[in-house]
Amino acid sequence: MTQSPLQTALAYAELGLAVIPLCGPGCRHPRCKSPGKRPYDLLARRHMEGWQHRGVPSPEEIERWLKAPGAERANIGCLTGRVSGIVAVDVDGPAGEALLTRLAGTDLPATWTYRTGRENGGRRLVFRYPESGRIPSRLIEAGGGTVEILSDGRQMVLPPSVHPSGRVYAWLPGRDPWAFGPPAPAPRWLLELAEGGGEGHRRTPEEWARIIREGAEPGARHPTLTQLAGHLLGKRVDPAVTVELLQAWNEARCRPPKPREEVERIVRDLWMKDQAKPRPAADKPQGAAGRKAWNDIARLIDWGAFWADYTGQRVPPGIGRLATSCPFCGAAGGFELHLDTGAFRCGGCHIWGHGLDLARHLCRAPTHRALAILDHYTRKEVPA
Incomplete structure (x- = not known):
């Protein structure tokens, strides 16, 4: 009998991955724009909020998932970033592969790798999260290709989940966690991108205009809001103004909109991180x-x-x-x-x-x- 995607949850959790149920590829919720990819609360029977703050589930919690109605139709995913100790690189088809070659050169070690459900042959590479420092999530676009870094605050679909097209996410031969062993450390080019260097470091005004015009679907809303917030704050736009601008964009262009408090939290976290950076001592008022x-x-x-x-x-x-x-x-x-x-x-x-x-x-x-x-x-x- 074929194993359902969620029945692999315990094996993934034993690797230290913060696994999470996803809605099935046939999800019919009227507001679900990404069937098979959105975190899903099987016990409450609705899409999950606050999943970014979850950790590695216990065996007892996984057992409750498997006994819940509809568990056999659910997909499986996991949080990326420090919580799972991994960072993923999502490569979108041939144009994405060409961009990855430009970014990485020959610095592309063997690591966990699986085929995604895209028609154009996408794949996802999984590396070990660095012990010190952090790698932020970001989307890199150039030459018609995209490479997306999935890290803190993101999640990814895991094999053997099923894409809405019917294609199955599948580990490449010898590149699954059990045959390969621990994933390779994040390569230097990936660490350099995290520090703000490398290709894709600066977007053109046309790229920002396209992002604002096209909006974001589930799975891309959080990183896009984070990128826009970082861009505005980096231009020294007041954080309160940044919040209001992003709230308006969120309501008009995100499908569906993120909760207002989550938009505020994104701006607050970025602003607090900026405040924590060391700065030259400024003159103080006298007396x-x-x-x-x-x-x-x-x-x-x-x-x-x-x-x-x-x-x-x-x-x-x-x-x-x-x-x-x-x-x-x-x-x-x-x-x-x-x-x-x-x-x-x-x-x-x-x-x-x-x-x-x-x-x-x-x-x-x-x-x-x-x-x-x-x-x-x-x-x-x-x-x-």
Whole structure:
């Protein structure tokens, strides 16, 4: 009797892979745009949310999956990245193979490899995740070919899952985990791509326009949102603005849209990672009184700007305009701050702007408490 895909779950889990059930190739859920590829909760009988945070399942959990209705029709996948100790390279047909040759040259060691269900003969190579550092997920496009790196926050379909076309995902001879042994370490070219070097490092404006225009299906939504967020934040777009832009794109172009809180989490994680990078020491405001005054102003600006932007309400009555000495030129009474909108200007040095622009100047940081305050206001709470 032929073994169903999910019946291989225990064998994969014993390898340390964070396996996960996927919907079957005949999934008829009206919002499922990728039958056979989306994580599926067999016990709740619906597509799974929050699967990115799962780990290696226990034998008892796998046993419950196998006893659930519809288990025989389910596919099997696993999380990629550090949780499973692997990173996969997805190669899309002949054009993808040509691009892989340009990226890797001769640095392509033998490792776990299987055939995917694509009509054009795609394959997936699986390498060992590095013990130190990390490899981010990313999509590389050039010359009409695509090579996709599946790492943290992603999942991949595993053999012997069935593609909607009826083709079966299958390990190449001698390249399955049990015959081959541990996967090869991630090669140097892959590590260099993770560090931002190599081909595909910079997208052209036309490529960004295509991504924005075409949107993303399940399986590509999370990495595409991450790439767009990284691109915007890398251009020093304010993280709060980045969140709003991605929420609009998510609602209009992702099929189906990701939960709003997940979009916020993507931006927050990237911004926090950027904040953790070492930076040259910046000049600080002189004197404790000066530092307190500047931080107080920045806090008030954050309050007014975010209250207006994220709740659609004005700040409480009685707090409208603050006239004080300009923290930049020192002109007495020349600096006006409108707390209801976060707008500011100085009649002395003619500096002007809105909300967090001033906070960045005052506190010498990319954005002063922006995402912490965003957390409060998306929950409709007033920050302390």
